[in-house]
Amino acid sequence: MTLAFEKRKTVSRTAIVVVPVVSFVASLVLTGALLMIFGANPLATYAAMFKGAFGSGRALTETLVKAIPLSLTGLGVALAFRLKFWNIGAEGQLTLAGVAATGVALFWSPWLPAPLLLPVMVLVGCAAGAAWAGVPALLKTRLNVDETLVTLMLNYVAILFSEFLYYGPWRDPKGFGFPGTRMFPKEAWFPRIAGRAHVGLYLALVAAAVLWFVLNRTRWGFELKVIGNSPKAARYQGISVERNILLAVLLSGAICGLAGVGEVAGISRRLQQGLSLGYGFTAIIVAWMAQLNPLAIPFVAVLMGGLLVGGDQVQMVMGLPSSIGLLMQGMILFPMLAGSLFTEYRIKRVGGQAVRESETGAV
Amino acid sequence: MEDTANEVPLVEMRGICKSFPGVRASDEVDLRLERGEVLALLGENGAGKSTLMNILSGLYRQDSGDVFIRGEKVDIRSPRDAADLGIGMVHQNFMLIDTMTVAENVVLGMPSLPFVPDMAVVKRSILELGERYNMTVDPDAYIWQLSVGEQQRVEILKQLYRNAEILVLDEPTAVLTPQESHELNDVVKRMQAEGKSAVFITHKMDEVMAFADRVMVLRKGRVVAEKTTRDTDPKDLARVMVGREVLFHIEKGPFEPGAVVLELKDVCADDERGLPALRELSLSLRAGEILGIAGVAGNGQRELSEVITGLRPVKSGGISINCVDSTNKTPLQIIRSGVSHIPSDRMAVGAVGDMSVANNLAMKDYRAAPISKGIMLLPRRILEFARKMISAFNIATPSPETRVKFLSGGNIQKTILAREIESCGSLLIAVYPSRGLDIGATESVRNELVAQRDAGKAVLLVSEDIDEILSVADTVAVMYDGRAVGVMPTAGADPEEIGLLMAGIDPSEKETRL
Structure with a gap:
């Protein structure tokens, strides 16, 4: 008797919930083993991390501060990933949108009516994110250029461009040489909810709900699903594959851009060093952990935000490097990816000689 | 030896x-x-x-x-x-x-x-x-x-x-x-x-x-x-x-062709490698007629179905559907002009294996009421529609939510057939529709094609099986090297002659070329 994998006929709803939870626990165990090597008590470390991330009002709002951009960029990349467009350029899209929103806040505020300033910042920021995603999307759909490399490399272009601006022409003349622009006028600040957590939280939740609705309840979402599963079948059904990929990736970039607007308008209130903290890369983990389901992404983002904030606490309380938090992020991904096997397959006992059936079933 | x-x-x-x-x-x-x-x-x-x-x-x-x-x-x-x-x-x-x-x-x-x-x-x-x-x-x-x-x-x-x-x-x-x-x-x-x-x-x-x-x-x-x-x-x-075995008899109404539905004039097209696949091909098909395209695979049959459905560019020549020029129109424009297509590659093109039977059935009709309303899609209507189709076409599936790739070849084909027939306006193109199917599924596929013809639609049937063409089609054309080499009524057609045309041998020559 042997064990064999068998593809599930329908996606198991139980597995969708159980697998991420089990994966998370598995990653705790794995990281625990690592912590023991460092000579730390895993349980005490986890307790410190949890307390640091969720244990107080301030901890909680700081976790949310990180969850907002993670959630938005997670949504953005999840949309692109559903079409098998590997957008790993969320970081660049976020950064460029931050730059664009900064430009509006600094240079249009004198003549733009105050109530319009924030909406215009959001629109221009999203447009910048979309445009930055549009470059690889156009190259992919027109010339079949690999999007993975282009999106990755454009990140550094955007980041260096933003550095150029706040070190150079946009630097605050009264900033004592500190690299950053001057503070935005008050009308260009995102209202805060609690602590540093800002209204970007609502935007992220609304974006998640809207994206879920678009993907599951509209004709366009249906077309995207067909394209993501089989571009050939989509073309045969009269669905324009190139056009829809382009549109979806523009939307993906716009959502990532929203994260950048939130960062400059809600947190730093200026463009400065530290706009890009790697949210756009962590977003990839968030998207996969949420199995590309928009409704799950905000929850996963809070968890990841907690890991980041809690990781900092570990440094202070336990005297461990804060990179433990980053390490755990990585450790989560492995069981997650391994776990996704079980949502697609189940283990079946087979007797004697039978071997896994050829999947294609072609004759 | x-x-x-x-x-x-x-x-x-x-x-x-x-x-x-x-x-x-x-x-x-x-x-x-x-x-x-x-x-x-x-x-x-x-x-x-x-x-x-x-x-x-x-x-x-x-x-x-x-x-x-x-x-x-x-x-x-x-x-x-x-x-x-x-x-x-x-x-x-x-x-x-x-x-x-x-x-x-x-x-x-x-x-x-x-x-x-x-x-x-x-x-x-x-x-x-x-x-x-x-x-x-x-x-x-x-x-x-x-x-x-x-x-x-x-x-x-x-x-x-x-x-x-x-x-x-x-x-x-x-x-x-x-x-x-x-x-x-x-x-x-x-x-x-x-x-x-x-x-x-x-x-x-x-x-x-x-x-x-x-x-x-x-x-x-x-x-x-x-x-x-x-x-x-x-x-x-x-x-x-x-072969020469006649598997079953198909009930067909009298052959009463109507107006010309599909007309191809001197169509040329290339294959993926840029080599000519269709060479000045001309064909015409009338309402209430099944035109069988016989031939060994790889002689331009797939390309023929693709140029008609807008999936492959026409290099020269013209195609008209219901007397309207449809040369190099987009696939969607051609679908909207009433053309349905059962493609040769069932799994990669005809169906999306990882999507449910219901979604696959709705893949043409999702664009309009009752399945959608404006830009909105109504999942409950998709299920209702799917249940209706599953029973109308006898698709054996555990549930409408089952992923299509877990159905048997025959049931996958029935799913595609159901969708294409349901959305068919005036022309149905079926490419190797019974290939690889068992006898029962083959029979139901053939009967559906004949039913469409009896309902006054034009059917283009591409097949390698001469028996299928002789028993189902009204007219047969043999494709060889990108051309239609012999067009004749199936009534009284000689299978051996068709076989020779398929092999690229002119039956009027007494000696074989090889």
């Missing part, structure tokens, strides 16, 4: 059976291959040729039956087992890494390869092999730099380098120019002279005559004839291959 008959055959397969969901791909097949012999496997698509060879080369496991190599019973569990037994297969889609060199590809995956292979030695042996078999390839060239014919040579060199005694070639000439085919034949003959053997899969009669010593003809997973090429000719093979 006269004296080899008493020896133990090099390969013997006995009673091989293999089923895929809904299809018996191999049904009690016996096969013998002698040392130094070239055996051709001839048959239509889906006849079970590739399945049999995939079993021999370790890609599939037979459900029952035994394989003997050099008289010993063997258990071939993987391509590596097959390689150890001296069996090498050259697949239709080459298994080469584009960005690596010829030499690297040749040694790739060899278990005996040292950690740091001495590439100079490898290259030298490749050059030696190339010289020995008269197929020189630069061992330092990258695969992407090579033509398709050269890539095939690399595949063959790869097998020769591994000392393959039994070379299996899956439709080797399908991708070759006539000149390259000729060279391939030369290579095979040289191998044969060294005592190696080959099996090659084909559906072209003239190749059998040129390449092989013996031929086995398969139909629907069974061996229907076995002949030495000396004792046969293309005419004879054409007759055996297409």
Whole structure:
């Protein structure tokens, strides 16, 4: 008797919930083993991390501060990933949108009516994110250029461009040489909810709900699903594959851009060093952990935000490097990816000689 | 070879059976291959040729039956087992890494390869092999730099380098120019002279005559004839291959054609490689008529269906549907003008395997009420619609939510058929609609096509099965080399004549060209 994998006929709803939870626990165990090597008590470390991330009002709002951009960029990349467009350029899209929103806040505020300033910042920021995603999307759909490399490399272009601006022409003349622009006028600040957590939280939740609705309840979402599963079948059904990929990736970039607007308008209130903290890369983990389901992404983002904030606490309380938090992020991904096997397959006992059936079933 | 008959055959397969969901791909097949012999496997698509060879080369496991190599019973569990037994297969889609060199590809995956292979030695042996078999390839060239014919040579060199005694070639000439085919034949003959053997899969009669010593003809997973090429000719093979069994009678209303629905005038189009696939093809099809396109696969049938449905550009000539020009319109425009299409590639094009039966059924009708309302999609309506279709077309599925790829071939086809018939306006294009299906599913597919014709629609049926065309269609056209070579009513048509036209032989000539 042997064990064999068998593809599930329908996606198991139980597995969708159980697998991420089990994966998370598995990653705790794995990281625990690592912590023991460092000579730390895993349980005490986890307790410190949890307390640091969720244990107080301030901890909680700081976790949310990180969850907002993670959630938005997670949504953005999840949309692109559903079409098998590997957008790993969320970081660049976020950064460029931050730059664009900064430009509006600094240079249009004198003549733009105050109530319009924030909406215009959001629109221009999203447009910048979309445009930055549009470059690889156009190259992919027109010339079949690999999007993975282009999106990755454009990140550094955007980041260096933003550095150029706040070190150079946009630097605050009264900033004592500190690299950053001057503070935005008050009308260009995102209202805060609690602590540093800002209204970007609502935007992220609304974006998640809207994206879920678009993907599951509209004709366009249906077309995207067909394209993501089989571009050939989509073309045969009269669905324009190139056009829809382009549109979806523009939307993906716009959502990532929203994260950048939130960062400059809600947190730093200026463009400065530290706009890009790697949210756009962590977003990839968030998207996969949420199995590309928009409704799950905000929850996963809070968890990841907690890991980041809690990781900092570990440094202070336990005297461990804060990179433990980053390490755990990585450790989560492995069981997650391994776990996704079980949502697609189940283990079946087979007797004697039978071997896994050829999947294609072609004759 | 006269004296080899008493020896133990090099390969013997006995009673091989293999089923895929809904299809018996191999049904009690016996096969013998002698040392130094070239055996051709001839048959239509889906006849079970590739399945049999995939079993021999370790890609599939037979459900029952035994394989003997050099008289010993063997258990071939993987391509590596097959390689150890001296069996090498050259697949239709080459298994080469584009960005690596010829030499690297040749040694790739060899278990005996040292950690740091001495590439100079490898290259030298490749050059030696190339010289020995008269197929020189630069061992330092990258695969992407090579033509398709050269890539095939690399595949063959790869097998020769591994000392393959039994070379299996899956439709080797399908991708070759006539000149390259000729060279391939030369290579095979040289191998044969060294005592190696080959099996090659084909559906072209003239190749059998040129390449092989013996031929086995398969139909629907069974061996229907076995002949030495000396004792046969293309005419004879054409007759055996297409068969003459009439499986069932189809009830058809009287033939009362209406207005012209589809008209093609001097249409030219290229295939993926940029070679002409359709050469000034002209056809016309009327309402209430089934036009059967007969022909061996690869003579432009798929391209014909694609130019009509807007999936392939027309280079010159014109197509009109219901007297409206539809040349080079988008697929959506053509769908909207009332054209439905059952594509030849069921799994990759016709259906989305990872989506549910319900979603697959809705894949044409989702654009309009009642399934959608404005931009909104109504999932409950999709399910309602799917339930209705599942019962109307007798689709056997555990539930509408089941992913399509878990249905049998026949039920996948019924799903596509249901969707296309439901959304059909005036023209239905069905490409190999019953290929690989069992008798029950075949019958229901054929009856549906006839029902559409009786309802006044125009049906274009592309098939390799002459019986199917003769029993279902009103008119038949044979496609050969991108042209429609004979258009005649099916009533009173001579299957043998059609078979000859399919083989590229003009029946009016008394002597065969080969």
